[in-house]
Amino acid sequence: MFNDIGPLELVTIVVLAVLVFGPDKLPKVIQDVMRTIRKIREFSESAKHDIRQELGPEFKDFEFEDLNPKTFLRKQLENDELGLKEIRNGFNLKKEMAEVTDAVHSRDSDPGTAGTPGPAGGRIDMSKKPEDPGRDERPAFDPDAT
Numbered sequence: 001m002f003n004d005i006g007p008l009e010l011v012t013i014v015v016l017a018v019l020v021f022g023p024d025k026l027p028k029v030i031q032d033v034m035r036t037i038r039k040i041r042e043f044s045e046s047a048k049h050d051i052r053q054e055l056g057p058e059f060k061d062f063e064f065e066d067l068n069p070k071t072f073l074r075k076q077l078e079n080d081e082l083g084l085k086e087i088r089n090g091f092n093l094k095k096e097m098a099e100v101t102d103a104v105h106s107r108d109s110d111p112g113t114a115g116t117p118g119p120a121g122g123r124i125d126m127s128k129k130p131e132d133p134g135r136d137e138r139p140a141f142d143p144d145a146t
Contacts, residue, residue: 005013021029048064055062066072 017026017029052059052062066075
């Protein structure tokens with residue numbers, strides 16, 4: 001509960017508590033605070049038990065921490081029912097990027113594909129072609145389309 005409180009902060013809190021409440025009333029204040037914390041925990045556990053009981057037996061392994069979006073996503077991504085590990089392992093980003101780069105520079109990434117049928121002998125020509133300079137026609141105007 002107090003994992004992030006250092007020894008210096010703890011000493012400061014104790015000194016402030018002694019100064020504010022006084023050494024005579026401090027034990028009673030600590031008892032009251034602890035009793036309140038226990039009641040809040042009991043109320044919380046009772047509410048969790050009631051909710052689990054109302055949800056039914058199909059939600060017996062339901063954890064309230066799963067309602068946190070980060071925890072829910074982490075739990076679902078670790079679950080391999082979706083086959084995400086296979087997809088992640090089957091995707092080689094460096095290879096895909098090399099293929100795209102080769103296609104852009106119109107190089108053959110695989111020498112065995114040069115004889116395959118397709119545009120330009122298996123190559124895709126992605127270079128810009130100059131537009132026809134004599135072509136200055138406007139598209140047909142369709143008055144019904146507007």
